[in-house]
Every structure is written in structure tokens, then in C-alpha cells.
Amino acid sequence: MRTLFHHPLCPFSRLVRVVLAEKRLEFALQAEKFWEARPEFVALNPASETPVLVEDNGLVLCDGLAIAEYLNEIHRDPALLPTDPAPRAEARRLVGWFNYKFHVEVTDQLLGQKVFRRLGCHRAEPDSRRMRAAFAAIHDHLDYIGWLTERRAWLAGPTFSLADIAAGVQISCLDFIGDVPWDDHPAAKDWYARIKSRPSFRPLLADHLPGLPAPRHYADLDF
Amino acid sequence: MRTLFHHPLCPFSRLVRVVLAEKRLEFALQAEKFWEARPEFVALNPASETPVLVEDNGLVLCDGLAIAEYLNEIHRDPALLPTDPAPRAEARRLVGWFNYKFHVEVTDQLLGQKVFRRLGCHRAEPDSRRMRAAFAAIHDHLDYIGWLTERRAWLAGPTFSLADIAAGVQISCLDFIGDVPWDDHPAAKDWYARIKSRPSFRPLLADHLPGLPAPRHYADLDF
Structure with missing residues (x-):
């Protein structure tokens, strides 16, 4: 069966999982500690990064966006990009x-320091200025989501x-570690x-990592 | 005329310049100090990032890859992505x-610290560990280019x-500041x-920034 090498808190793996599910394509998940650079995994993706999708015919696909574009070209229904070039852009x-x-x-700042560093993934030393900048930047991004959704359905x-x-998969990873300031951003919420x-999206809400429980609201549809 | 808001040492601006030139499309260049967040520029791109392409019909396009994909869909000759989904991926x-x-x-490490920070673009403090990591990583990337080109024409x-x-535009920006260790990587060279x-690519080799001269080999085809 089609196999996706992924990490539960890799947003790009989540992107591919959601695309596969939207297209109603069956797949098996194989969790990969990509930072350990397991030789069999590096042979699939020399970047040693998730996601990697191995198709039934043996075709190996890497890079979340490249995989999403591929799946959207091969399995057209439902279309996940508009048909006309301008709205596609x-x-x-x-x-x-x-x-x-x-x-x-x-x-990458918040999850990198709070999760991946703890799991043993090599990271630069924590830098309090960068962390503060990330906590400030998330407000701007959530404001922008709110601004967009006040003007558009999606x-x-x-x-x-x-x-x-x-957008949803990046935010879902931060929500897993309780770092999304929902109260300040009702439109984005x-x-x-x-x-x-x-x-x-439901399977993402059932993800769990040993020793790193998600906050209760993470899986709650009425959060 | 079609106008590209760009910065000479923004690799994504360079990406769009090369795509436009490969497609033989005429365009005017307008240099933008994107970090100054000029209100008229932010109105075009709320990210206040280059490149932004304004088409003759007024269509505003942002994000280097989104612009490249758009141009490749609208102007098919020469194709810059393979036609079949697997090689496209x-x-x-x-x-x-x-x-x-x-x-x-x-x-982003090397150019960010050596050029954009100096120009007044807000950046995190220089971090010698990150700089060292960048100088180490470039060797791995050039090795990978060499590995690929020993097996494929491109x-x-x-x-x-x-x-x-x-790949070329990222490397060209680093070559402008003399940071590409060509002697160690003959295949990539x-x-x-x-x-x-x-x-x-020729117009990129004629770029110059006041107070930041490129090394002599930068524009030399026989470097």
C-alpha cells in the first residue's frame, strides 16, 4: 500500500496526510525520527526530512508541497487548487x-525548541529573543487569517x-503544544x-506523543 | 509594462527575473527596500517581501514560486517544469x-548578516554558531549538486x-559576496x-550594490 513516512508534529507531513484524506486515498503511516538519518530513510530522501510518500508503483516523492502538487495533478477530485491561473497563484x-x-x-522556533530539541533533534541553542519574536509574530499571522476570512469564505x-x-497544519502543530492565543483572535478561531x-483533519486530532500530552482543547471541535 | 518589484540580492526576485527572461517576457525592474515596509508596497504584498510582479492588466502576484508557477502556466514555451507528473514532482x-x-x-544566514543587516533590514543578532553551521552546510549542498550533475544533464x-x-539564484547571491567555496566543488562549478x-542569467551578473562590490569572478563566465 501507499506509505507515508511522517512525524506526527511535522507540519509538512500533516499537509500530505490531509491532502491524501481530502482525495480519499488510502495510505499507511510510518513514523520516522527523521533527525536520526536512518540509512534506509536517507536512501529515500537525501535531505532526511519528512514527509516521504512511496506510491504503490514504487515511486518515491519528497517535499510536502511537491507531493501535494503531484497528488492534486494525479487525483483531480476534489481540486485543491483553483483551475484558473490567477486564483491558483x-x-x-x-x-x-x-x-x-x-x-x-x-x-520552527516554537516547535523546534519545545518538541524537536527535546526529542534529540539537533537544533541551535534556544534564543530567548527569537522565541519572543515568534510569540509576537503569531499574532500578526492570526490577524491576517482573520482579515482574509472576513473577506472570503476560505x-x-x-x-x-x-x-x-x-495554514491549518502549521497552526495545528502549535495548538498541540498549547501555543495558539485563540482568545485574542476570534475570526481566526x-x-x-x-x-x-x-x-x-480528524486523524490529526487523535495524534499523541509519548510524554507530550496535547492540551484538552486540542482535539475538541468546540474549543 | 509588466513591473517586477525586486531587490538585487533577493534570491526569489532573481528566480522570477530568470523565469521572465527564459520566457522572453519584457518587464521593468523596480528596486524595493522591502524591509522599510513602504505603505504602497505593503498594499501590494502584505508580507512586505520581494518579489511582487504587477502584470499589464493590473494583476498583482506575490511569492517567488507562485509567480514562477503562474508564468510557467500562462507562457508555456519554454516549459520550465517537465510535463509528466512524476518528473514534475x-x-x-x-x-x-x-x-x-x-x-x-x-x-538567509550569510546574506542576512553580511548584507541585509548592514542595509538596515531588521535581523536577529549575529550568531557565530549559526554562521559556522551555514559555512559547513554549503559544502553539503554543493556536494549534492555535484552528485546530481554527475548522473543527470541538469x-x-x-x-x-x-x-x-x-539553485542557481541562491548560489548567485552567495557568489556576489564571495562565499561559495568553488575550489572544493568542481562538478558544482x-x-x-x-x-x-x-x-x-546575464543580467544578474551585471547587478551592483553601492558600497558592496562583487568579487571579480562573480561576473566572469570563466571563473
Whole structure:
């Protein structure tokens, strides 16, 4: 069967899990401590990063966005990017925003220090200035989500898209460690409640890591 | 005319410049000190990041990869991604590698501290451990380019693609500040010599920044 090498708190692994579920594709999950650079895993992905998807025919796919684009091209229903080039570009702009800007400014700082460093993944020393900057930046990002969803049904336009998935998975990882200031951002919270209630997102809410319990609201649809 | 808001040493701006030139599309360049968050610029891109492309019809496009994908969909000749989904995914894997992994591990550290910080762009304090890690990581990336080009004509396969552009523009920014250890990586150097000799790359080699002269070899095709 199609196998996804993933880590439960890797946002890009979560991106692919949600895309696969939206497309109603079956897959087996294999958890990978990517930082250990297991030789068989490095042979699949020389970056030694999750996610890696191995298709039934043996095709090996790496990089969350590359995998998502591939799945969206091969399995067209439901479409996770608009058909017309201009709205597609808008969706991809927001995918880039959350995959890169949000990840670098927020997720990688907070999750990197609080989770991956603790698990043994090599990281730079904790830097209190960078952590403070991340806690400040998350407010700007949640404000922007609120601003967008006051103007559009979903982040990139009238339909649910890869932009919502890209944003939702980054935020879901931070929510797992209780770092999302929901009380200050009701519009973003409303949007995330809709994301959480999608069947494709439910499996993420059941994730658990030994020794790192998620806060009670994490899996609660009415949080 | 189509206008690209860019910064000469922003690798993602360079990515779009090369894509536009490969497609033989005319455009005007407007330099933007994106970190100053000029209100008219933030109105175009709330991230206040280059590149931003404003099309003749007024369409505003942001995010280097989203712009590249858009241009490649609208102007199909020459194709900068393979047509078949599997090799497309391979090209996009490498685009992600250089746009994200290489940029975070190397370009953003070295260029961020040596150029953008000096220009007044807000940055975290210099961190000698991170700088050392970046100087170490560049060797691994150049080794990987060498490994790939010993097996393929271009990074992603038999044809020049967005993967070569994505890698080339990151490296070109580091070459501008003299930080590419070419002597240790002859195979990567051979590949980059082919990149430099493309007409689409030539304008990048003529870039100059006041007070920051490029080393002599930067523009030399026989470096």
C-alpha cells in the first residue's frame, strides 16, 4: 500500500496526510525520527526530512508541497487548487506564506525548541529573543487569517484549498503544544473550527506523543 | 509594462527575473527596500517581501514560486517544469530544497548578516554558531549538486528546469559576496558555469550594490 513516512508534529507531513484524506486515498503511516538519518530513510530522501510518500508503483516523492502538487495533478477530485491561473497563484501565494514565512518565523522556533530539541533533534541553542519574536509574530499571522476570512469564505477565495490546509497544519502543530492565543483572535478561531471539523483533519486530532500530552482543547471541535 | 518589484540580492526576485527572461517576457525592474515596509508596497504584498510582479492588466502576484508557477502556466514555451507528473514532482522537490532548505540553512544566514543587516533590514543578532553551521552546510549542498550533475544533464533530469534556476539564484547571491567555496566543488562549478552562460542569467551578473562590490569572478563566465 501507499506509505507515508511522517512525524506526527511535522507540519509538512500533516499537509500530505490531509491532502491524501481530502482525495480519499488510502495510505499507511510510518513514523520516522527523521533527525536520526536512518540509512534506509536517507536512501529515500537525501535531505532526511519528512514527509516521504512511496506510491504503490514504487515511486518515491519528497517535499510536502511537491507531493501535494503531484497528488492534486494525479487525483483531480476534489481540486485543491483553483483551475484558473490567477486564483491558483493567489492560493499558492498563501501556501508559500504558511509553508515558509509562518514556518520560519513561528512553527520552527516554537516547535523546534519545545518538541524537536527535546526529542534529540539537533537544533541551535534556544534564543530567548527569537522565541519572543515568534510569540509576537503569531499574532500578526492570526490577524491576517482573520482579515482574509472576513473577506472570503476560505483563505484563498470562495473554496477550500491547499492554502487552508497549509495554514491549518502549521497552526495545528502549535495548538498541540498549547501555543495558539485563540482568545485574542476570534475570526481566526472560527476559521480553524471549520478546518478541525473536516473529516480529513480528524486523524490529526487523535495524534499523541509519548510524554507530550496535547492540551484538552486540542482535539475538541468546540474549543 | 509588466513591473517586477525586486531587490538585487533577493534570491526569489532573481528566480522570477530568470523565469521572465527564459520566457522572453519584457518587464521593468523596480528596486524595493522591502524591509522599510513602504505603505504602497505593503498594499501590494502584505508580507512586505520581494518579489511582487504587477502584470499589464493590473494583476498583482506575490511569492517567488507562485509567480514562477503562474508564468510557467500562462507562457508555456519554454516549459520550465517537465510535463509528466512524476518528473514534475522531482523538479519541484529540488525547487523546495533550494528555496527552503538551502535558503534557511545557508543564504538567509550569510546574506542576512553580511548584507541585509548592514542595509538596515531588521535581523536577529549575529550568531557565530549559526554562521559556522551555514559555512559547513554549503559544502553539503554543493556536494549534492555535484552528485546530481554527475548522473543527470541538469539538476532534475535531462532538461534545464526551475530546479536549476532555484539553485542557481541562491548560489548567485552567495557568489556576489564571495562565499561559495568553488575550489572544493568542481562538478558544482561546471554546472554553475553552464547556468551563468545562459542569456537569462546575464543580467544578474551585471547587478551592483553601492558600497558592496562583487568579487571579480562573480561576473566572469570563466571563473
